[in-house]
Amino acid sequence: MSKRAAPEVNAGSMADIAFLLLIFFLVTTTIEVDSGLNRKLPPIEETEPPIIKQKNIFTVLLNGNDQLLVEDEIMEVKDLREAAIAFLDNGGDGSCDFCKGKRDPESSDNPSKAIISLKNERETTYKTYIAVQNELVAAYNVLRNKRAEALYGKTFTEMEANVNDVNWPGNKERLKDQLEKIKLDYPQKLSEVQ
């Protein structure tokens, strides 16, 4: 009788075990990245608030019933973007040569002076607040996109995407300078009243 070799372990079910693990990880995986509106809170400082002309302030008021009052007039959320753009791009004092607004002397002087003031009540629902925030950010983005298109032939959003893209071949330093310039032309001045 020949020497008996150790019987080989049957590895046929290894694939099954691996599949089981694979399915577990497939189910638990969340690859998507969170996204949202980035904001910066003002630091707590006991400084005197600067005196700002009333015409340079765009007041947005959200009451407890989710109703919107913009510059003392009732408004729907869908009209807010247009109104904010008209206010920011007004260029009342003529110092802003790229503004395409009506140059109404009763509205904002120029984009760097224009301030949007958002006030909400404790009973306002969060989703309405986010909708309003979103529309106001959108107004700034529309104006910045237009400005970037006129200056560099690309939209602001595209340029920002390029800065964050590691594979983008162009000159990043120059692109950052260009972004800074547009941010200077249309600074995001969104103040929230506590």
Added chain:
Amino acid sequence: MSKFKKKKEGGVPAVNTAALPDIVFMLLFFFMVATVMRQNTLKIENNLPFADQVEKLDKKDLVMYIYAGKPSDNYKQYGTQARIQLNDDFANVSDIASFIAAERASKREELVPFLTTALKVDGETNMGIVGDIKQELRKVNALKINYTTKKGSVTNQ
């Protein structure tokens, strides 16, 4: 004379499946590496609102999450008012300061200025609690915040 028996003619030979486990293991390792397990078990309803001007929140290790919303069905004993959740448990507004301090202590010192606070707040929550959270964050100088939203149009909610 079986040694010299002719091979059977015709018939497709069986496909060799010995490499199948290898392929499956390869996939398995990919998903194991790519997996991010849910960090917190939510005790609240968390139906995020929609927005379309969103920016991505990458660098997950530099994000602190604050949740708020109504207690979910299993935790009805905590009432129907919106509550804050930090880590795995309900918390009060006054707990936020210590939560931020703990999060900062767990990160490398040079990364602390880059920390962002992500507010994952249910759409039906009142702004009062959000205002309280924001005020508390200002007190501890955690000024970079992100209102986490779902991507979509604001009007069709």
